[in-house]
Amino acid sequence: MINSKIPQATAKRLPIYYRYLGILYNSGKKRISSTELAEAVKVDSATIRRDFSYFGALGKRGYGYDVKSLLDFFKKTLNQDKLTNVALIGVGNLGHALLNYNFHGSNNVRISAAFDIDDRITGTIQSGVPIYPMNEMKEQLVEQQIEVVILTVPSPVAQRVTDELVTAGIRGILNFTPLRVNVQDGVRIQNVDLTNELQTLIYFLNHVDQPQASTK
Numbered sequence: 001m002i003n004s005k006i007p008q009a010t011a012k013r014l015p016i017y018y019r020y021l022g023i024l025y026n027s028g029k030k031r032i033s034s035t036e037l038a039e040a041v042k043v044d045s046a047t048i049r050r051d052f053s054y055f056g057a058l059g060k061r062g063y064g065y066d067v068k069s070l071l072d073f074f075k076k077t078l079n080q081d082k083l084t085n086v087a088l089i090g091v092g093n094l095g096h097a098l099l100n101y102n103f104h105g106s107n108n109v110r111i112s113a114a115f116d117i118d119d120r121i122t123g124t125i126q127s128g129v130p131i132y133p134m135n136e137m138k139e140q141l142v143e144q145q146i147e148v149v150i151l152t153v154p155s156p157v158a159q160r161v162t163d164e165l166v167t168a169g170i171r172g173i174l175n176f177t178p179l180r181v182n183v184q185d186g187v188r189i190q191n192v193d194l195t196n197e198l199q200t201l202i203y204f205l206n207h208v209d210q211p212q213a214s215t216k
């Protein structure tokens with residue numbers, strides 16, 4: 001279980017380590033040094049050692065890391081040893097794309113239910129996932145034991161829908177809307193904003209990674 005004192009930046013790197021360890025394991029590799037791991041995941045080895053130190057002794061000095069035990073450890077820590085059903089709220093342009101993708105790369109996370117107010121799509125099945133009307137949301141979330149949702153509704157309704165989700169017992173929201181929604185303690189929000197990411201990239205290109213002026 002991830003300790004709540006673990007920094008957000010460390011928690012965000014865990015899936016990267018987990019994914020790469022899976023690739024290594026499938027290719028037959030048994031052991032890896034922190035330097036090799038650092039080169040592969042593009043995270044410096046001091047950061048990797050610090051990240052791993054939050055979980056106690058995961059490797060041995062001079063030996064490196066045992067790939068299988070590290071993989072098993074992260075699998076458990078990231079809850080990848082069991083299937084997690086998530087719900088999608090708002091099946092518009094972005095919602096359809098996410099339904100279509102449905103985390104094909106992961107065996108352990110899937111969208112099992114989606115919700116919308118548009119009666120042209122409620123009652124249908126899209127990409128293998130049933131779309132329910134919002135008035136069935138609470139009942140379905142409880143029945144399917146869903147605690148995590150992906151929020152892709154228009155921003156003007158995002159707070160109202162979030163309040164409904166929290167009342168229905170949701171504990172985690174992956175928020176794609178531009179609104180920074182408010183929730184009570186105990187509910188975790190992870191914001192995803194492609195515009196921000198793109199603006200940050202463009203900022204770095206223009207201010208930090210400026211190519212040297214040509215001397216010709």
Ligand SMILES: NC(=O)c1ccc[n+]([C@@H]2O[C@H](COP(=O)([O-])OP(=O)(O)OC[C@H]3O[C@@H](n4cnc5c(N)ncnc54)[C@H](O)[C@@H]3O)[C@@H](O)[C@H]2O)c1
Nearest residue numbers: 090091092093094116117152153154155176177192193194
């Ligand atoms: N984070 C990102 O990078 C990113 C990228 C694109 C879009 N977005 C955001 O994602 C959201 C969805 O964008 P889109 O282009 O798919 O919009 P869209 O209008 O195509 O889809 C919104 C869907 O939500 C449904 N909806 C409206 N009110 C609802 C309610 N109260 N309850 C449930 N469903 C409701 C609509 O019927 C529609 O199907 C917007 O907030 C948009 O700003 C974020």
